[in-house]
Amino acid sequence: MKLLVAGVGKDYLIPVIDSVSFHAEAGEFVCLLGPNGCGKTTLLRIVGGLEPATRGAVLLDDQPVVAGDAHTRRVGVVFQEDRLLPWMTLEQNVALVLRPLGLPAADRRAVARRHLRLAGLAGFEDYHPGRVSGGMRQRAAIARALAIEPDVLLMDEPFGALDAQNRRIMQNEVRRIWQETGRTILFVTHSIEEAVAVGTVLVMLSARPSRVRALIRNDVRAARAALIEDLNTMIMEEVERQQGGASA
Amino acid sequence: MSASTGRARSWAARLHLPTLAALLVVLGAWAVLSWRYGAYVLPSPLAVVAGLGEIVRTGEVWTHTGASLYRILVGFGAAVALALAMGLAAFLSRLARGVVHDALAVLNSTSVFVWIVISIIWFGLSNWAPIFTTLMITLPVVASNIVEGVENVDRRLLEMGDVYRLSGHQKFAAIVVPSTLPYLVAGMKIGFGLALKVSVVAEIFGVTSGIGYIMNYSREILATQMVFVWALVMILVMMLVDKLVFDAVSRRLARWR
Ligand SMILES: Nc1ncnc2c1ncn2[C@@H]1O[C@H](COP(=O)(O)OP(=O)(O)O)[C@@H](O)[C@H]1O
Ligand SMILES: [Mg+2]
Numbered sequence: 001m002k003l004l005v006a007g008v009g010k011d012y013l014i015p016v017i018d019s020v021s022f023h024a025e026a027g028e029f030v031c032l033l034g035p036n037g038c039g040k041t042t043l044l045r046i047v048g049g050l051e052p053a054t055r056g057a058v059l060l061d062d063q064p065v066v067a068g069d070a071h072t073r074r075v076g077v078v079f080q081e082d083r084l085l086p087w088m089t090l091e092q093n094v095a096l097v098l099r100p101l102g103l104p105a106a107d108r109r110a111v112a113r114r115h116l117r118l119a120g121l122a123g124f125e126d127y128h129p130g131r132v133s134g135g136m137r138q139r140a141a142i143a144r145a146l147a148i149e150p151d152v153l154l155m156d157e158p159f160g161a162l163d164a165q166n167r168r169i170m171q172n173e174v175r176r177i178w179q180e181t182g183r184t185i186l187f188v189t190h191s192i193e194e195a196v197a198v199g200t201v202l203v204m205l206s207a208r209p210s211r212v213r214a215l216i217r218n219d220v221r222a223a224r225a226a227l228i229e230d231l232n233t234m235i236m237e238e239v240e241r242q243q244g245g246a247s248a
Numbered sequence: 249m250s251a252s253t254g255r256a257r258s259w260a261a262r263l264h265l266p267t268l269a270a271l272l273v274v275l276g277a278w279a280v281l282s283w284r285y286g287a288y289v290l291p292s293p294l295a296v297v298a299g300l301g302e303i304v305r306t307g308e309v310w311t312h313t314g315a316s317l318y319r320i321l322v323g324f325g326a327a328v329a330l331a332l333a334m335g336l337a338a339f340l341s342r343l344a345r346g347v348v349h350d351a352l353a354v355l356n357s358t359s360v361f362v363w364i365v366i367s368i369i370w371f372g373l374s375n376w377a378p379i380f381t382t383l384m385i386t387l388p389v390v391a392s393n394i395v396e397g398v399e400n401v402d403r404r405l406l407e408m409g410d411v412y413r414l415s416g417h418q419k420f421a422a423i424v425v426p427s428t429l430p431y432l433v434a435g436m437k438i439g440f441g442l443a444l445k446v447s448v449v450a451e452i453f454g455v456t457s458g459i460g461y462i463m464n465y466s467r468e469i470l471a472t473q474m475v476f477v478w479a480l481v482m483i484l485v486m487m488l489v490d491k492l493v494f495d496a497v498s499r500r501l502a503r504w505r
Contacts, residue, residue, distance in 0.1 A: 048411065050407060050411065075411060083405060083407075086504060087426040087427075088422070088504075096412075096414070097414070100413045100415065130504060
């Protein structure tokens with residue numbers, strides 16, 4: 001989905017976001033950077049429709065995002081905390097969010113298990129969140145967000161709780177999924193290295209009340225992603241042609 | 249050596265040995281006082297044990313305990329049902345929440361005696377008087393707990409439900425009910441204890457069965473040892489229900505912790 005953030009601002013008791021504008025084509029990986037407390041989480045929540053903006057508008061595929069309104073978009077959110085239901089197993093947690101998609105129970109189970117496996121949690125499906133480490137909980141939350149095959153994926157410092165090794169694994173996983181599926185991702189991170197490594201668009205916010213300090217197109221990354229997508233499409237076409245030829 | 253004394257101590261604790269020792273001292277003192285003041289004021293421990301044996305043999309213990317438990321279950325059951333409705337209303341509407349809060353504050357400040365007198369006026373000398381009294385006394389206890397549980401549902405989890413477009417019903421079943429359940433069980437545990445204590449008092453008036461009735465009757469015919477016997481029965485019923493029902497339910501609820 002195409003993302004347009006147009007003059008978005010937010011005041012609580014104090015003005016937090018002055019005015020922020022940027023846009024991203026479908027399939028772009030937007031990294032949001034900025035000092036602590038400048039309103040990154042707030043902006044993410046506005047894009048996700050969890051918080052109304054004081055000024056400006058957010059459009060997803062030209063449809064305005066209105067906080068609290070019913071919609072049909074698939075939005076996956078990885079919050080700073082895992083927000084898993086403690087009384088459900090990891091598998092039940094992931095399967096739960098597949099219910100509104102109308103999948104039958106057996107499919108929900110299968111999809112949940114597949115995404116838990118991708119997140120490196122094979123064997124832990126029947127554990128409750130209280131019985132696994134914080135990093136594993138966060139990975140389960142990521143698996144949950146990916147399981148709905150979101151049109152837009154919003155991630156708020158999702159790897160903050162992970163150790164270096166798991167951070168690398170999950171970075172690769174998110175990057176791989178992004179490349180394979182062409183999802184639009186809005187990703188808040190502290191790490192400039194991480195942003196440069198994965199982002200196609202980098203949005204650097206200023207101190208509060210925040211504006212866009214710098215908007216950088218990380219074109220090498222974008223070009224490479226487009227190239228990978230083209231090659232993927234080509235190979236899929238050829239595979240189909242070959243299979244079609246074999247069966248004829 | 250220290251390991252073996254440690255193990256011995258843990259066995260002693262598990263068998264409640266210190267409590268049993270204290271009990272022996274109390275029983276000794278009780279026997280002495282009974283001998284000093286006479287059986288009418290304080291029947292001897294042996295007389296109480298004999299009395300308990302007798303009501304078990306005649307089956308009288310089941311008649312009166314059953315009658316009391318029946319009234320408690322109806323009154324307390326109705327209280328739980330009403331409390332659930334109040335909790336649901338408080339969850340669904342902010343307006344209802346305010347009304348429920350105020351209603352519970354009033355009910356919480358009302359004395360048992362008020363309900364006993366009113367229920368005799370309304371229901372006469374019938375089963376319904378102790379049932380109604382039990383209902384009105386346990387309702388605020390159970391309902392306060394449920395409403396507190398509903399108010400303590402983690403908003404961040406509900407927001408997660410919104411993000412993933414769970415329906416109201418799905419959020420209720422997956423998030424609200426499980427997080428309120430421990431409050432409900434805690435409220436029911438306290439409520440049941442209260443129900444037993446209160447319904448027995450209400451049975452003093454106008455009914456001809458139940459632990460409260462028979463205790464008062466025993467007092468009237470000067471059978472003091474039976475008053476003690478029925479008090480003992482009441483204590484045993486309370487402890488048994490606590491152990492067999494509420495402990496088991498709490499343990500099951502805490503499985504995922
Ligand atoms: N619901 C709220 N009410 C009042 N102030 C808030 C609320 N949410 C966030 N803020 C304030 O907005 C500012 C930005 O918060 P946040 O978006 O979490 O920053 P960041 O994620 O960039 O660290 C902070 O000063 C915070 O205290
Ligand atoms: Mg934040």
